[in-house]
Amino acid sequence: MTTTAAATEVSDEDFQEILAQTRSFIRTAVVPRENEILATDKVPDDLRDQAKNMGLFGYAIPQRWGGLGLNLAQDVELAMEFGYTALALRSMFGTNNGIAGQVLVGFGTDEQKTQWLEGIASGDVVASFALTEPGAGSNPAGLRTKAVRDGDDWVIDGQKRFITNAPTADLFVVFARTRPADDAGPGIAVFLVPADAAGVEVGAKDAKMGQEGAWTADVSFTDVRVPGGALVGGSEDVGYRAAMTSLARGRVHIAALAVGSAQRALDESVAYAAAATQGGEPIGNFQLVQAMIADQQTGVMAGRALVRDAARQWVSGEDRRIAPSAAKLFCTEMAGNVADLAVQIHGGTGYMREVPVERIYREVRLLRLYEGTSEIQRLIIGGGLVKAAQRNTHR
Numbered sequence: 001m002t003t004t005a006a007a008t009e010v011s012d013e014d015f016q017e018i019l020a021q022t023r024s025f026i027r028t029a030v031v032p033r034e035n036e037i038l039a040t041d042k043v044p045d046d047l048r049d050q051a052k053n054m055g056l057f058g059y060a061i062p063q064r065w066g067g068l069g070l071n072l073a074q075d076v077e078l079a080m081e082f083g084y085t086a087l088a089l090r091s092m093f094g095t096n097n098g099i100a101g102q103v104l105v106g107f108g109t110d111e112q113k114t115q116w117l118e119g120i121a122s123g124d125v126v127a128s129f130a131l132t133e134p135g136a137g138s139n140p141a142g143l144r145t146k147a148v149r150d151g152d153d154w155v156i157d158g159q160k161r162f163i164t165n166a167p168t169a170d171l172f173v174v175f176a177r178t179r180p181a182d183d184a185g186p187g188i189a190v191f192l193v194p195a196d197a198a199g200v201e202v203g204a205k206d207a208k209m210g211q212e213g214a215w216t217a218d219v220s221f222t223d224v225r226v227p228g229g230a231l232v233g234g235s236e237d238v239g240y241r242a243a244m245t246s247l248a249r250g251r252v253h254i255a256a257l258a259v260g261s262a263q264r265a266l267d268e269s270v271a272y273a274a275a276a277t278q279g280g281e282p283i284g285n286f287q288l289v290q291a292m293i294a295d296q297q298t299g300v301m302a303g304r305a306l307v308r309d310a311a312r313q314w315v316s317g318e319d320r321r322i323a324p325s326a327a328k329l330f331c332t333e334m335a336g337n338v339a340d341l342a343v344q345i346h347g348g349t350g351y352m353r354e355v356p357v358e359r360i361y362r363e364v365r366l367l368r369l370y371e372g373t374s375e376i377q378r379l380i381i382g383g384g385l386v387k388a389a390q391r392n393t394h395r
């Protein structure tokens with residue numbers, strides 16, 4: 001779990017400096033290169049190097065392990081900046097700080113942290129989170145990748161799909177079943193598997209709808225042998241809890257990313273509406289266009305407030321389950337609506353490649369799918385509230 005110590009690692013003053021530098025990097029260095037990222041399907045190496053030098057591969061890793069040590073309330077402020085540009089930039093270091101890195105931060109042994117976290121925080125190591133399988137996406141408890149003990153080692157066999165950063169990964173955080181689900185739990189452990197281990201095969205990068213420059217691929221594990229020390233936390237029962245905790249934290253971050261993208265779509269819409277004309281009249285003078293802008297602005301403001309509240313509740317430990325799902329559900333759906341309105345405000349121009357809102361429209365679609373679909377967030381929120389009420393009545 002994120003410790004309360006992590007809540008105080010970076011002072012407000014220092015954080016404001018990090019935030020200002022990040023904002024400046026995004027707006028002056030990355031925004032002008034968006035079409036290059038789109039055309040080449042790659043984040044340029046010089047931007048990667050700059051991000052690395054700024055510590056962005058490890059901003060959410062504790063300082064003790066070489067990171068900047070930001071807590072989630074600070075993380076979301078950065079994420080709203082990352083959302084302002086091509087989402088591939090954030091994706092490049094998103095798994096290190098987020099879903100993969102947090103498994104180690106929260107659940108790794110000191111030895112495992114010493115071995116891996118410094119490299120992850122510096123960006124010398126790219127870590128990927130390998131949970132999803134064919135038939136086990138929304139329901140990861142049904143995963144079939146197996147890990148079998150052989151002497152002091154574990155031998156892993158199975159197939160993962162849609163794994164972000166797999167083509168560039170140095171380390172896979174792999175979830176595998178060590179026994180069938182039983183009363184003690186779902187029987188899922190998590191292992192640290194170097195990408196160059198014999199039997200690890202990464203497929204061709206997937207051709208996706210959007211987020212050019214962010215790469216995903218299938219990963220297969222065939223008789224992959226890892227030492228006993230690769231079992232995260234040294235316990236077979238850590239895996240499922242580690243996945244759920246890491247994903248819940250990630251949901252607040254994704255919600256913030258959605259707010260950033262929505263803000264950009266809004267800014268592009270306002271600028272376009274103020275300048276583009278029909279019959280000599282700026283389209284922004286038409287009240288129906290103003291109404292669309294008003295809905296965008298309201299969504300962005302509501303999303304930002306919700307994200308900040310959910311992050312605050314995560315850091316204080318008040319709510320690490322319902323609030324992350326509520327924030328992800330609302331903000332990612334909101335960003336979808338705001339991006340859709342942005343294309344509408346741009347008219348035919350909004351359907352053309354290299355116009356930012358066309359990219360945003362495709363990019364934010366993913367946010368409603370990964371780290372739990374909107375349906376799964378509804379199940380967590382609704383199911384969680386009803387179960388809590390039932391527990392109270394049966395007390």
Ligand SMILES: Cc1cc2nc3c(=O)[nH]c(=O)nc-3n(C[C@H](O)[C@H](O)[C@H](O)COP(=O)(O)OP(=O)(O)OC[C@H]3O[C@@H](n4cnc5c(N)ncnc54)[C@H](O)[C@@H]3O)c2cc1C
Binds near residue numbers: 372
């Ligand atoms: C670009 C991209 C990057 C990704 N990166 C990673 C990664 O790095 N690591 C990783 O492990 N995974 C990753 N994923 C996988 C992602 O988390 C899953 O795709 C997602 O959780 C949905 O699972 P699924 O694709 O199997 O769809 P399904 O679970 O089959 O969902 C299909 C539909 O059924 C609905 N549904 C499913 N179950 C229920 C239910 N019980 N009740 C109601 N509705 C339900 C869903 O909401 C959805 O509408 C990535 C996916 C993409 C597309």
